[in-house]
Amino acid sequence: MESDADLRFDHDSPERVKRQLSRLTGMTAGQMRKVASAALAGVGAHKDHFVVLASLAETGPASQAQLSDRTRVYRSDLVAVLNELAAAGFVQRAPDPEDKRRNVITVTEAGRERLAELDAVLEGVNEHIMAPLDEDERAMLFRLLARVNAHLADG
Amino acid sequence: MESDADLRFDHDSPERVKRQLSRLTGMTAGQMRKVASAALAGVGAHKDHFVVLASLAETGPASQAQLSDRTRVYRSDLVAVLNELAAAGFVQRAPDPEDKRRNVITVTEAGRERLAELDAVLEGVNEHIMAPLDEDERAMLFRLLARVNAHLADG
């Protein structure tokens, strides 16, 4: 299955290519995404399921538009995510009595348990991903990436 | 055009989500990719064009299969890339006399000039991306990411 035998950054990469931070970051992000989504798929879940459940559990019930803003899952894609979560009984989708355009999304008790499960799965993933780094290095990597991210977020 | 107004990692992200290195890395990689591909599109180029030209210039002529291994551009996608590069006169695609299955791809003088151009564009991109970091921090970020990358590359 794993054709990822050698996704290593260098190997035979030209020197000019090795200097591109975007390439190294992109490759590593791809590796991480594979690991995370495989782990989530192992329990029948998806990245967005986790983010949505986490937002609902931490910030409380919300309309779909609010949820979209909080999670950066597009409104159009959120529909399917909520369909799945609702079908599994992890969230409840009820019409908002105060505004008939909206739905109020609420996490159920089963949803909180599911979130705990996904959280545990992802903690394992995180641990695996950052295995070669010690605590200081992990914090450093987070901080450096966050600074670049914040910088790029301002046009 | 830019709907990227706020791609910032946190903002309202749930705590659990902020701890996911894969998410931060993925978001930042996406930002970087946009910047780089926009810059390359500005001169009518593509990421793969750069990688392929760099490989040819630094490691010499190669068959398409070899090129695919060196650049990690899939053989199937390489076809279109080489069509474009050849049409622009940046590479030459000639049948290999020693093996009629193969083509020998060679970079032309125009191709070397094109590579220099793309290299300059990407140096600007790199500089922009890493603007908030000093030299030590850039090196640190590279090293940390490379270690994670290498670790994940070994199943």
Added chain:
DNA sequence: CCAGCGGCGTTAGCGCCACTAACGATCCGT
């Protein structure tokens, strides 16, 4: 009061990217 603007959820679809499948042509080992 009612007309129009704008936000709501939903459906459909686009474009990019990593990746796979299949195929005819050619080479190579036995």
Added chain:
DNA sequence: ACGGATCGTTAGTGGCGCTAACGCCGCTGG
């Protein structure tokens, strides 16, 4: 001489970020 592997090529898949359009509803102003 034959079978299997490798070459370039075409087509297609699936995920992900993102846009477009639509019917429904609320809100405001003339």
